[in-house]
Amino acid sequence: MSGQKKKNFQIEAFKHRVMVDPKYAEKTWKILEHAIQEIYNHNASGLSFEELYRNAYNMVLHKFGEKLYSGLVTTMTSHLSDISKSIEAAQGELFLEELNRKWLDHNKALQMIRDILMYMDRTFIPSTHKTPVHELGLNLWRDVVIHSCKTQIRLQDTLLELVHRERNGEVINRGLMRSIIKMLMDLGSSVYQDDFEQHFLEVSANFYGLESQQYIESCDCGDYLKKAERRLNEEMERVSHYLDARSLEKITNVVEKEMIENHMHRLVHMENSGLVNMLVNDKYDDLGRKYNLFRRVANGGLLIVRDVMTSYIRDTGKQLVTDPERLKDPVDFVQRLLDLKDKYDKIISLAFNNDKTFQNALNSSFEYFINLNARSPEFISLFVDDKLRKGLKGVSEEDVEVVLDKVMMLFRYLQEKDVFEKYYKQHLAKRLLAGKTVSDDAERSLIVKLKTECGYQFTSKLEGMFTDMKTSQDTMQGFHESLGAELGDSPSLTVQVLTTGSWPTQPSATCNLPAEILGVCEKFRSYYLGTHTGRRLSWQTNMGTADLKAIFGKGQKHELNVSTYQMCVLMLFNNADRLSYKEIEQATEIPASDLKRCLQSLACARVKSVLRKEPIGRDIAEDDAFSVNDKFSSKLYKVRISTVAAQRESEPENQETRQRVEEDRKPQIEAAIVRIMKSRRVLDHNNIVAEVIKQLQSRFLPNPVVIKKRIESLIEREFLERDKNDRKLYRYLA
Amino acid sequence: MRRSASRKTGQPNSTPSLNSSPADLFRSASSKATTKELERIDALYYSYANGSSAMIDPEGIEALCSDMEVDHTDVRILMLAWKMKAEKQGYFSLEEWRRGLKALRADTVNKLKKALPELEKEVKRPTNFVDFYSYAFRYCLTEEKQKSIDIESICELLDLVLGSQFREQVDFFVEYLKTQNDYKVINNDQWMGFYRFCNEISFPDFSNYDPELAWPLILDNFVEWMLAKQS
Numbered sequence: 017m018s019g020q021k022k023k024n025f026q027i028e029a030f031k032h033r034v035m036v037d038p039k040y041a042e043k044t045w046k047i048l049e050h051a052i053q054e055i056y057n058h059n060a061s062g063l064s065f066e067e068l069y070r071n072a073y074n075m076v077l078h079k080f081g082e083k084l085y086s087g088l089v090t091t092m093t094s095h096l097s098d099i100s101k102s103i104e105a106a107q108g109e110l111f112l113e114e115l116n117r118k119w120l121d122h123n124k125a126l127q128m129i130r131d132i133l134m135y136m137d138r139t140f141i142p143s144t145h146k147t148p149v150h151e152l153g154l155n156l157w158r159d160v161v162i163h164s165c166k167t168q169i170r171l172q173d174t175l176l177e178l179v180h181r182e183r184n185g186e187v188i189n190r191g192l193m194r195s196i197i198k199m200l201m202d203l204g205s206s207v208y209q210d211d212f213e214q215h216f217l218e219v220s221a222n223f224y225g226l227e228s229q230q231y232i233e234s235c236d237c238g239d240y241l242k243k244a245e246r247r248l249n250e251e252m253e254r255v256s257h258y259l260d261a262r263s264l265e266k267i268t269n270v271v272e273k274e275m276i277e278n279h280m281h282r283l284v285h286m287e288n289s290g291l292v293n294m295l296v297n298d299k300y301d302d303l304g305r306k307y308n309l310f311r312r313v314a315n316g317g318l319l320i321v322r323d324v325m326t327s328y329i330r331d332t333g334k335q336l337v338t339d340p341e342r343l344k345d346p347v348d349f350v351q352r353l354l355d356l357k358d359k360y361d362k363i364i365s366l367a368f369n370n371d372k373t374f375q376n377a378l379n380s381s382f383e384y385f386i387n388l389n390a391r392s393p394e395f396i397s398l399f400v401d402d403k404l405r406k407g408l409k410g411v412s413e414e415d416v417e418v419v420l421d422k423v424m425m426l427f428r429y430l431q432e433k434d435v436f437e438k439y440y441k442q443h444l445a446k447r448l449l450a451g452k453t454v455s456d457d458a459e460r461s462l463i464v465k466l467k468t469e470c471g472y473q474f475t476s477k478l479e480g481m482f483t484d485m486k487t488s489q490d491t492m493q494g495f496h497e498s499l500g501a502e503l504g505d506s507p508s509l510t511v512q513v514l515t516t517g518s519w520p521t522q523p524s525a526t527c528n529l530p531a532e533i534l535g536v537c538e539k540f541r542s543y544y545l546g547t548h549t550g551r552r553l554s555w556q557t558n559m560g561t562a563d564l565k566a567i568f569g570k571g572q573k574h575e576l577n578v579s580t581y582q583m584c585v586l587m588l589f590n591n592a593d594r595l596s597y598k599e600i601e602q603a604t605e606i607p608a609s610d611l612k613r614c615l616q617s618l619a620c621a622r623v624k625s626v627l628r629k630e631p632i633g634r635d636i637a638e639d640d641a642f643s644v645n646d647k648f649s650s651k652l653y654k655v656r657i658s659t660v661a662a663q664r665e666s667e668p669e670n671q672e673t674r675q676r677v678e679e680d681r682k683p684q685i686e687a688a689i690v691r692i693m694k695s696r697r698v699l700d701h702n703n704i705v706a707e708v709i710k711q712l713q714s715r716f717l718p719n720p721v722v723i724k725k726r727i728e729s730l731i732e733r734e735f736l737e738r739d740k741n742d743r744k745l746y747r748y749l750a
Numbered sequence: 751m752r753r754s755a756s757r758k759t760g761q762p763n764s765t766p767s768l769n770s771s772p773a774d775l776f777r778s779a780s781s782k783a784t785t786k787e788l789e790r791i792d793a794l795y796y797s798y799a800n801g802s803s804a805m806i807d808p809e810g811i812e813a814l815c816s817d818m819e820v821d822h823t824d825v826r827i828l829m830l831a832w833k834m835k836a837e838k839q840g841y842f843s844l845e846e847w848r849r850g851l852k853a854l855r856a857d858t859v860n861k862l863k864k865a866l867p868e869l870e871k872e873v874k875r876p877t878n879f880v881d882f883y884s885y886a887f888r889y890c891l892t893e894e895k896q897k898s899i900d901i902e903s904i905c906e907l908l909d910l911v912l913g914s915q916f917r918e919q920v921d922f923f924v925e926y927l928k929t930q931n932d933y934k935v936i937n938n939d940q941w942m943g944f945y946r947f948c949n950e951i952s953f954p955d956f957s958n959y960d961p962e963l964a965w966p967l968i969l970d971n972f973v974e975w976m977l978a979k980q981s
Binding site (some may be wrong): 454720727738745 | 897898937940946962963964966967970971
């Protein structure tokens with residue numbers, strides 16, 4: 017070295033000589049290819065992950081990603097072909113197992129391969145928009161293995177065969193099924209659907225179609241439904257165990273359609289075991305099952321059940337209310353109605369899940385048939401009368417409320433509530449005057465319920481009746497206190513002063529009271545009028561009662577409880593031994609029909625009667641002679657003769673009451689018309705009718721013809737006029 | 751609430767004449783009548799009037815009718831009453847007499863008689879007829895505060911007033927009225943309703959009759975009765 021200057025000392029980086037060896041790519045690929053093979057041959061343990069990763073990395077780095085990728089595709093494809101062949105070769109039962117095993121292997125292999133090729137996955141593939149490794153592996157599996165013509169069909173058949181066997185009761189390998197199905201799902205939902213689900217549903221439809229046909233021919237409704245339910249549960253379980261959750265709705269729809277929807281009518285109307293039979297026999301389980309199954313059917317399942325139930329209830333109810341036998345005993349009649357309601361309430365709550373639409377159907381049915389019988393209002397009042405008179409004796413307060421609430425429920429169904437009001441008033445009057453009510457609290461409780469339902473006006477008069485009773489008690493106290501000494505030996509008198517208007521009107525009749533009674537009555541009258549000037553009192557002799565002490569021929573002593581009329585008659589016999597009908601009539605001046613009835617109960621009773629009549633017989637003629645029956649006997653000291661209890665009206669009485677109700681309705685209709693016209697001023701005929709009906713329907717349903725008549729009457733009295741130009745209109749005249 | 755109980759007729763009944771008859775019988779003549787005419791009209795009145803009451807009473811009317819050679823139950827007498835706006839059946843007051851005869855330009859019995867055919871025509875014109883029809887009912891209300899007329903009289907009145915125009919309807923309705931029991935009297939609303947009925951409803955099929963509408967109930971019943979008869 018000759019004298020050279022010192023240069024800067026540079027250290028150069030150590031460069032690894034990367035040979036752009038044309039064969040480099042090929043060599044590297046071969047390594048990787050070999051690795052893949054080893055992986056597939058379960059020899060992966062001998063491989064170095066790091067080295068392989070690096071190789072793959074280098075290939076991508078040096079722009080050989082394409083080669084790597086296509087190589088991968090080729091290799092994997094060829095391996096999968098081999099696998100596919102081996103699967104195809106599997107015999108019988110082993111097919112599925114082999115497939116499954118190979119699948120699991122493939123997944124493991126795929127994972128390892130993906131790990132090795134991760135760099136390519138993350139860089140080369142996205143930029144070239146190629147399928148990622150994992151997905152590629154699945155697609156190849158799908159295309160090469162699953163969709164190989166033999167395998168595809170065989171797989172489908174095998175799976176469906178297994179399902180079929182399970183449906184027939186065999187136990188199958190569910191784990192295997194789950195795994196295979198999961199494989200299909202992993203391959204893509206369209207694979208699952210096209211390769212399996214679609215066919216599964218088709219086959220199931222056929223299966224259940226056939227089965228349902230079989231069952232329906234051989235089973236009764238209850239059994240059929242049990243089977244249907246069981247199958248449904250089975251399918252649900254199947255899905256949860258080894259099918260895709262999204263298949264649940266689809267397969268249940270199939271079962272519902274095939275087993276239920278297609279046979280709905282037949283199931284409901286099946287003879288001796290259909291819906292009606294279940295209802296009649298209270299088969300709650302079967303009904304509940306039916307309800308739950310039919311509810312699943314989207315279009316009209318429950319509708320059929322409800323309609324059949326409704327028409328059956330209507331028919332039953334209609335029969336009940338029009339049966340002449342039933343109509344003889346009002347209390348029984350109403351009890352049967354209540355029983356019917358209870359029965360169906362129970363069915364709806366136990367079997368129909370308290371479904372509101374069913375409840376409504378029940379209510380509308382009741383409303384329909386209760387109003388078919390014009391006497392329903394009367395009968396319901398008689399039922400209440402019976403309960404309040406004796407039926408509720410000894411019943412606890414809560415139970416009383418229950419009964420009264422049930423009565424209210426029937427009351428709500430009535431269209432002619434004003435008719436009920438009339439009868440209720442009559443019956444209440446009898447109860448109060450006879451002192452025959454089991455519980456004052458129960459009476460008041462019912463009034464409160466009626467008030468809540470219908471408003472103050474409905475019950476104001478009823479409450480007035482109660483008030484009168486109370487006031488009378490106080491009056492009597494005052495009477496006895498001030499006149500106590502004077503009264504002395506006179507018969508003891510109890511007076512109830514009734515305010516006219518609150519109490520049901522009775523035409524007052526003539527009656528000659530015995531002298532002893534008259535005296536004390538007059539004393540009361542002057543006492544009362546002394547403290548209440550400006551009032552008028554009139555004795556209602558047709559409503560009173562009397563207790564008479566009697567001594568008969570052989571010395572028997574009895575106390576007789578009789579009506580006022582009967583008292584008048586009997587007192588006559590204090591002064592005469594024998595009297596003819598005519599004489600009695602003249603002496604008492606009681607109206608003939610009442611007198612005859614009164615004598616009949618005194619003289620013509622089945623059991624020994626107080627009076628004797630000659631000639632014997634029920635009919636009373638002018639010259640019949642009456643005398644005291646000296647042989648009268650009774651086990652009891654106190655004997656009740658009068659019949660004061662409320663009874664169902666005879667036909668003529670019923671007609672009369674109905675007429676009175678019609679008369680009462682006229683002013684109500686007129687008031688409604690005037691109210692409406694006053695606010696509207698001008699209105700056409702149809703609208704008036706509709707408005708009137710709307711206003712009055714809480715009390716009764718007015719007849720359009722009657723409304724028209726009332727309008728004409730109002731025109732005549734110049735409250736309204738017809739419009740001069742448009743004859744359909746009416747005008748209010750202020 | 752005011753209840754009007756007046757029975758006065760409503761609209762004026764003399765309209766300017768539309769027909770070209772040269773006779774000036776229908777021109778409102780109150781101002782055109784000469785004094786002579788008025789005197790003769792009054793004189794004619796007093797010739798028929800009852801001495802003490804100074805009104806033409808039923809006797810006087812009968813005399814007038816026989817002079818005119820018209821039966822006193824003839825509808826033309828009713829028309830005359832309408833023209834006069836007579837208030838009380840069977841009686842004409844001076845004012846009413848003057849009103850009627852002035853309008854008819856009649857101051858003698860002969861002229862009055864000759865005026866009757868034209869009067870008929872005038873009444874039969876649709877605008878006047880409704881008024882006449884309505885008047886006929888009111889004219890028959892003889893008592894104070896009377897609002898309805900008994901069935902017998904109504905049947906006669908219907909025949910008189912509507913018989914010529916609606917023979918069949920009147921005959922059947924009269925038969926119905928006599929056989930039914932629901933109504934003993936007919937009121938004004940029903941009376942007017944029947945006229946409308948004859949005009950609007952096709953007879954005898956009643957095809958355009960709707961009982962749901964505001965027809966008086968008696969007509970609903972009549973139609974029902976007719977239909978039952980026909981089947």
